[in-house]
Amino acid sequence: MTLLTENEVVVLPEYDTQGRPYYNIPNARADHNLVAVCPKVADKVIPVIFLPGVMGTNLKNGKDKRIWHANLYQGVDALKWIKKGAVERKLLLDPANTDIDNDGFIHFNEQEGTMFPSREQRGWGTALFKNYGESLHILQLMLNDGHILLDNLFHGTRRLTTRQQLIGEKLGVEQAQKEEQCLTEPEVRHSYDFLFPLHVFGYNWLQSNAESATRLGDYIAQVLGMYHGRLAMEKVILITHSMGGLVARHYSENMGGRENILGIVHGVMPDLGSPATYRRMKTGERGIVGAVIGPNAEALMPVLAQSPGPLQLLPGTAYGPGWLKIQNGNKIESWPVSDPYSEIYLNKNDWWRLYDAGISGGRPEVEWNKFEKIITNKVKNFIEGLSNKYHPQTWIFYGASEKKPSDEYLIWRERQFQRPVYGRPILQFPTYRQATGKTFELTSSGSPGDGTVPVKGGKIALHQLRGSLATDVDHEGAYNAGNIAMGGTLSVAMKFTLYSVVKMVREVPPCG
Incomplete structure (x- = not known):
């Protein structure tokens, strides 16, 4: 880090309504010889899209009545279902009469300001809050922590970002025909050339995953259109949980969607199914x-x-x-x-x-x-x-x-x-x-x-992957961040997810 001289002042970037950075240069007398230091920041975008697992998307019926939500603590608002009989459940949970509901609770909807569309606009309200609310928030913070580097420059501090802390750390990643390739300082530095807005693709998990894959293609086109002129490339990164991995793979490998995907991280995906x-x-x-x-x-x-x-x-x-x-x-x-x-x-x-x-x-x-x-x-x-069909840039973690x-x-x-x-x-x-x-x-x-998918159903042959990690995660809570609020460490599954994204983008040319 270069130290500032006495007449230098750091001007931090702000963002206009289109998400583009600009600098408000302060007025000063010429004889003060002040120099405005405007740190160059990333302005090119690589969208990241999260796909929930089965029962991970909020549903409503044709009359916009909530069918499946879990917004309250431990999902206690879902306990109203206890009184419903078999016939009523069958009628309410009918794939032909249910639709996606984007009205779920969201942590800090405007957290990213004008840098990205709001979290609601990015589909976060479709995700079941009980399972994903905190995890999505933590994941977005990890993917969008360039402000820490700016704070270090402004205050003269040396705080490390999560990515920087992962440099050289062995997570136990298996990689075909070679030892684990830890993150390097140049790879991490290169990843800060890009912004990673996190989106959520909620889908009707009662319907066929093939139908959901068709809608995923439409959603990817919509997301890419949101960042017209700001994209680093016309591709997205997909992060999936459980059944969401099947939706992503079907779109990628059976619907010609591979060209729109930079890479995929699969968490506890039932690759071969599960008894x-x-x-x-x-x-x-x-x-x-x-x-x-x-x-x-x-x-x-x-x-x-x-x-x-x-x-x-x-x-x-x-x-x-x-x-x-x-x-x-x-x-x-x-x-x-x-x-x-x-x-x-x-x-x-x-x-x-x-x-x-x-x-x-x-x-x-x-x-x-x-x-x-x-x-x-x-x-x-x-x-x-x-x-036996996978995107060529596939990374997985599974319970073992x-x-x-x-x-x-x-x-x-x-x-x-x-x-x-x-x-x-x-x-x-x-x-x-x-x-x-x-x-x-x-x-x-x-x-x-992982309590649901056995190793036999979730482990994929290593030669078909870029990287694989065996973990002790619970299936439903695979993306739990860990007890970091109480000073604990970030879960290895979340570390692996961030690790995989950094490895993917090293193949993206740096922006000018």
Whole structure:
């Protein structure tokens, strides 16, 4: 850092309504010989777009009535769903009658002033605040912290930005055929040649991810149009959570969108799917999520059966055989043998089938026909059409912790049926099924993962990636920043996300 002389005064930039920097030069007498130091700042933009996971976007119905929001502490405003029955849930959570809602709570809407459009204009209100509110705020601060460098110049301090703190730090990133390439000082310095406005692409997670990918293409065009004349290049960076990664990949690899994307960071993406989707269909879901989509099979199964998006998280052919096991006495059957669609998803006869048509009181044959069309035309085509396809600039982090047991495979075990003890609080009853005069309980393998996606479903072959990081993140909170407000350190997942962005932009030519 160059020290200022006595007659030099630093003039910090301001931004006009178009987001362009300018300097207000102070008036001074000529004989004072003052020199205005106007530090050059980045003015070229590389937009970053965040894609939430399943249930991560606020939804409303056609009458603009809120359907799915979680703005209050710990999502307590979602607890109103506890009183809703299976039929009402199915009607409210209908992909044909719901739409994206941009009316969610936003941290510090005008934080960036006129440098960028407001956070609301950048789609932040579509993201579920409970899951993403703080994370988006922290991520934007990390991507837009050039003011720290200006403050150092103005005050003569040496405060390090998050990017500078990462220089030389080993995060444990795996890279094909070479050791981890830590961030270097020239790479970090080059990243400050650009501005990174953070946008959010909320999508209707009940609908097919292929439909959401089409809308993503429209949204990317809209975002690029916002920065006409300010773009460093006609490309965006995508950061995805869970199912959002499938939306991004489908747009990039199956819809010709690759040319509009500089690179993608995927967090806990179910690359090959996860047996957890089968488990949810048969058992319901826990916690706040379960309160909305259903705490048991009777409430949840009818919702998922009409929703292509969540069904596209089922294991595809590439996941491999044998992830569903039935223990009957000393005999163990393993399914699928080769085709999960015909053997499990479209199986109407075996008691361990995926879908029990008519479970909520509808006409079984009518509901089965609808479900069959969704699996055949939307789920299978999407999953198999996306297999083994990735953007050439792909970076991923995935859960690989034994402390986050996940469903690498599932087992229906023969059990003696035991009723719950009266008066004992139980948050989730085991799922039992009566078959052939016996009782079976669905249990999990408890394999390493993120609590939802096992390592087998989330890890991608290294030769297809720029970088990969195994972490101990929780699936839902994968982008939690860490307890930094209490003086803690930034989470390794957030560090990796910033690391990946810096590595991507080193290939972007410096602005003039």
